[in-house]
Amino acid sequence: MRLIRSRILHWPIDQWHQPEYFEDGILLIEAGRVLDLGPAERFIAEGLDVTRCEHYPTRLVLPGFIDPHLHFPQVDVMASFGAQLLDWLNDYTFPAEARYSDPVFAAAAAESFLDLQLRHGTTSAFAFCTSHRHSVEALFCAAERRQLRMVAGKVLMDQNAPDAILDTAESGAQDSEDLIRTWHGRGRLGYALTPRFSGTSSSAQLQKTGLLAQQYPSVWLQTHLSENLAEIAWIKSVHPQYQDYLQTYEAHGLVPKGALFGHCIHLTESETERLADAGGVAVFCPSSNLFLGSGLMPFEALQAAGVDLAIASDIGGGTSLSMLKTLADAYKVCQLRQYVLHPFEAFYRITRGNARATALEGFIGDFRVGQEADFVMIDPERVPLVARRVQSAKDLQGELFIYMTLGDEQLIVETSILGEPAYRASAS
Template sequence: MNRSGAFRSRILHVTSTDPLRYEYLEDGVLLVEDGKVVDLGAAEVFGRAGFALGQCLHEPDYLIVPGFIDTHVHSPQLDVIASYGEQLLEWLNKYTFPAEARYADETYAATSAVAFLNSLLEAGTTTALVFATSHHKATDLLFDAANEKNMRLIAGKVLMDQNATPELHDTAKGGIADSEALIRSWHGKGRLGYAITPRFAGTSSVEQLTLAGELHQRYPGTWIQSHISENLDEVRWVSEVHPHVDDYLDAYERYGLVNERSVFAHCIHLTESERRRFADKGAKAAFSPSSNLFIGSGLFDLAQAKEDGIDVALASDVGGGTSLSMLRTIADAYKVCQLKGYSLSAMEALAMVTLGGAEALHLDPFVGNFEKGKEADFIMLDPNATNVMSRRIGFSDSIEDEFFVMMTLGDEKTIAATYVAGEKMSL
């Protein structure tokens, strides 16, 4: 495999999220050795220093940006993406749980894991925080497939010992033992990490939530991922399942599951007290606009979350979301923000799916931009991917406007190539 190369193209990356700063090279060179960025600069400067520009892979039209980061996605739910007509709790029962039950079959789980990862890469996503199913073996196979591709992936076996379909239930202790075995096998191996993954408070017993918090204490380098306050019926239902808690966040907080390594999808209907505690604990919100619109859950208030000091990253939440493409996810985020009176800028959006996503996952020492020494996960965007995009970008007078067009009109077709640690992925 070839993990080195010189890439000459237009290059854009975010160098700081707070304050927001980015660098654009109209004719740049990205130099990669052994899967890492060793240099970045203007082609002219490289040439003057004696670098033989002829050795570069030269794509003057393409725009190279860091690989996208999806902070909340369900690998088995590619099988139920685009399923009609239900809201959250019914959607889970009618579509999701039967689909996830198929992952008990190991052959099916193995081939599906590869299909899922190829679909991420096709969309330009090189890092993701992933819910597998409640099956130990299927989760093991997902890690195995990601390791094979050398992807920087964080994933976890779903903990779910009540209130789902019985064939998907683990047990409080059994689910934790499986999670611990997976941590020992995969956490820190290659570019992989483990996330302790209670599906949501309603589908885990107090015993399981307690043990999950203890497991994180034993392995503090792991992540925690779950859902919170996606839909008002769900918020009510969780308060019935756990009548002893003060509010939804408390159903995680009191078991040690809310800290700076926790990522909670949705966060739409959090109360003021919950938002304050969420921010104080440094937990991260995974804004999933496509899913929230499709399932009809509500409109996340990004401006409010920022005012509250909550770190927000973006997520596809497939299969509630209708696309793995982070470009389409940004397009939906922009529309949700517009409805909330906030215009999400192109560069803020780019930050959210690259360096900002990396920071939310504490992966910014490794990925998120082209700082020297970081892993060379990057994609090539094709401004001529469609006639409409090409025509509109013909009228662009700035890189900000051009990326805004790409995020509004783009999808998998815009991704001309995906590189993982310097290696071009063939899909």
């Protein structure tokens, strides 16, 4: 049993403008799950011995952050200079991913990556690995040891990249199926079919992937869509038989409900409508989109058109593992699209909203009784500028906006998995 008395914020219903906030709350955790949550005065009236609580009156406890699109092997290409998407892939990303042909390297990289994530307050993620099967095994082994709720997949790519990172339609499908059978639903782990994007997959590979999606309907599907104008033109030349980018997926059964499409910046009206009708999720990756000069995702317009949305870091195109910094970029991109991203919506998105968009809201993303108790603690005192600025915050929304605009991983003092600390900042 763990009892945390602090300021506590979450979204018990799926509405960003209706958070539940306790200025002096108590979170009770037993066997890794939320046993109860409420105002401290209620627990005191019920006779709880509050001396048993860990008491953090100035901190803010939130559900653990969920990052629904990232590439774990790309940590080593973050902040690579001077390229847009296609050159960035060829010059930096593909050579870096080739190193994962070494299982020892992949295992060490997976451990280090998850430690970094926890330090940034991210407790769950949807990860692209490399085309090497053991890159997925390495990440799952490391995640299982840490008891993380983690979804990952072997990248499928059988053309238009260096040989060292290519599979074939047959080997890609076989490896994916083996990985599904071994890992999907094991503990807190889940599998995502992961065609990198239709530029690096033949029609035969896309076809086989669509069959697997049909055969294993509880498995996720993640890929990229409409990121960069040169990419869209190139896709047209690789798959000239299709009317647009989305159709390269539709034609192979790769737009099941809940499929996660990174970027969706330059969708046509028809693609937007079809994506909404199919129940696909557009994953907004603002840091990456700004860094690679890909464009300004029309977040609000997609929402208005009925497309489900999520917000992600997309490292290594993104420049931080911090979901707080991701929100700062999201706010700025939305400003340029004449939409004001409210701080309640922003924090809802990286917790309950991303859980809902990825069909994990029955497990994580909020503190309803019975939910898995993954959480983060923010301490404004860790960053002098934030500590000073937050003193003049008028209300909770003002405070959250300061965290997302001025904050980063330095604000995170604890990240807990199933109620147990997995990361604790050293005392300063």
